[in-house]
Amino acid sequence: MKIAIINYGAGNLQSVANALRTLGRSFEIVDDPKKLSAFDKVILPGVGAAGSAMEKLKQSGFADVLPKLKIPVLGICLGLQLFADYSEEDDTKCLSIITGKVKRFRTTLKVPQMGWNKVELIKASKLAAGIPNGSYFYFVHSYYLETDFRYIIGKTDYDVTFPTIIQRKNFYATQFHPEKSGKWGMKILSNFCEL
Amino acid sequence: MIIIPAIDILGGKVVRLTKGEFKTAKIYSASPLAVAKKFEQEGAKMLHIVDLDAARTGKPVNQDIILRIRREIKIPVQVGGGIRSLKLARTYLKRGIERVVLGTLALSNPKLVKSLIDEFGKDRIVVAIEIKNDTIAIKGWQEVIEKKYLDFAKELKELGVLEILFTDVNKDGTMSKPNFQAIQKLVDMGFNVVASGGVASSSSIKKLKSQGIYGAIIGKALYEGRLSLKDLIEPRSNLTKRIISCLDVMNGRVVKGVAFQKLKDAGDPVELATEYSEQGADELVFLDIMASKENRETLFDLISKVARNVFIPFTVGGGIKNIEEIRKLLKLGADKISLNSAAILNPRLITQAAKAFGQQCVVVAIDAKKVKNKFKVFLKGGSEETPLEAVAWAKEAEKRGAGEILLTSMENDGKKSGYNLELLKNVSEAVNIPVIASGGAGSLEDIKSAFIQGKADAALIASLFHYKQIKISEVKEYLLKNNIPARL
Helix, strand or coil: CCEEEECCCCCCHHHHHHHHHHCCCCEEEECCHHHHHHCCEEEECCCCCHHHHHHHHHHHCHHHHHHHCCCCEEEECHHHHHCCCEECHHHEECCCCCCEEEEECCCCCCCCEEEEEEEEECCCCHHHCCCCCCEEEEEEECEEEEECHHHEEEEEEECEEEEEEEEECCEEEECCCHHHCHHHHHHHHHHHHHC | CEEEEEEEEECCEEEEEECCEEEEEEEEECCHHHHHHHHHHCCCCCEEEEEHHHHHHCCCCCHHHHHHHHHHCCCCEEEECCCCCHHHHHHHHHCCCCEEEECHHHHHCHHHHHHHHHHHCHHHEEEEEEEECCEEEECCCCEEEEEEHHHHHHHHHHHCCCEEEEEECCCCCCCCCCCHHHHHHHHHCCCEEEEECCCCCHHHHHHHHHCCCCEEEECHHHHCCCCCHHHHCCCCECCCCEEEEEEEEECCEEEEEECCEEEEEEECHHHHHHHHHHHCCCEEEEEECCCCHHHHHHHHHHHHHHHHHCCCCEEEECCCCCHHHHHHHHHHCCCEEEECHHHHHCCHHHHHHHHHHCHHHEEEEEEEEEECCEEEEEEHHHCEEEEEEHHHHHHHHHHHCCCEEEEEECCCCCCCCCCCHHHHHHHHHHCCCCEEEECCCCCHHHHHHHHHCCCCCEEEECHHHHCCCCCHHHHHHHHHHCCCCCCC
């Protein structure tokens, strides 16, 4: 079993790679979509802005390939947001893997939301197996997803209530950074590896 | 602090009294249930319901209405007024009333209070301290007894009471100001205080909040439309305040000095980082305090090792000068970099870094010290004064793309006598990005103050943890006990 970490110029590949290494999983950082057929799982990590991220995914050809994949795909943070139809950030058309749009927080709370917040699990999913309800995960983001209820596995409050673990078929995503969320974050990554 | 709307019921109707006088009763609604539902819908997190008939007569005249409200709304309900028997208190508590407020009963029969605490827990038994000119008022405030409220508070403390509802009868329904001094005394004794009486303006609410109380009851000001509940309720969020362990590194070791001097060895960075992460630190900061050229490779090596072993976010700072160094550190696995002198000398570096790697990974560190009554920013590890003022510089950094401010008070650093709350509050209120308090944590109370009075989003702690004076879990437990969200 081998996991592809998609390199599209957005940071924190190293953190995801380090986490997979600690979990004893083999992985490779991939920057050519043609190579994906050699893998049985894909992680779309994410730090950065939606506009330039989509631009790079289009240029490299990942934008066409990703929505058609049948193997498990995990989007992280910006990766989750890129699954949507559209993001307010840079007025960006995204991958349309999951119905919904990405909005900026409009709140008196500080933006970006930075730190550990609670995830309430509302539906069972293999991705969240063994995670106690109400566990804390590490978030850094200024935008959040609005999507159909049926895709929501876990949700979080930050003035608005928004989805933080989602799943549609083989596509999974978390708004928080599992690779930076200590024990339970590692559990999510290991669950994904076990899918 | 939670905002608790009050519903006082007299003859089945919602009323407000002035200074506890029944003849002043003004009717606001014929339906307590409708009022309760409205408050719930407006975002109240708890209701305070008073059975005024019971307060006066000792008979639970409005019990059915109260229990019906309990059944029809989802938020917790606190009930007071005329609960003078163990039986009535137990009835309410068993039927889902979250907290009962005991007044007369606590004075006349402290043993019953103790047995209720034993049966239902400290959190659900609230004792009312209601005063008229420093002495205790009872029986619906119709009588006063010759007992100083502080003496009464001491007795309650010994009894194991944690929750206090404080009312200054002379202030109640007057829409003036709460009795801040008396409230502060109770907070200082370690009680969870809910303040009531005269809470009628946003400035009073702000002041109460800075006193670190649990909640404030608002009555007449809401009914008269002077305050709007929607404006007062804080946005719902479970984001915790962060406890950040700071490791000053030099030649591959962790060191700690006092006021930027007298360095002592404090251990191996990777070992300490792993240990802190396991103990529940929310984040780590590594500051390279030498930051010399030959030292740089040692730092890169260290960061790479940390990134492979620690799975919580960490920031690297100290002598970072250009975008290449930032790129390198992030690539090695750092989540954020912290810019200090370089950002002052070349503010465009902030923008450049934010554009290239995202706002979230750019921390601007500010070392400040009071000079002639102004908080001035210092350069180069605090050795050189600049013309910049801390608040203005923090705002400038935010505008340029900083995602966070790490604010160190140089005078307080390493002295363990508390953070500089004035500096902290000024900066926290001026920017809309998170602010990390640094320099001076010496006790649990200091950390709490950084969050409550200082309005910080995170607290940086070094020596307290290195020398194992306080455990991280102790800090978190203490914060939770003081209603400050923390991750355990």
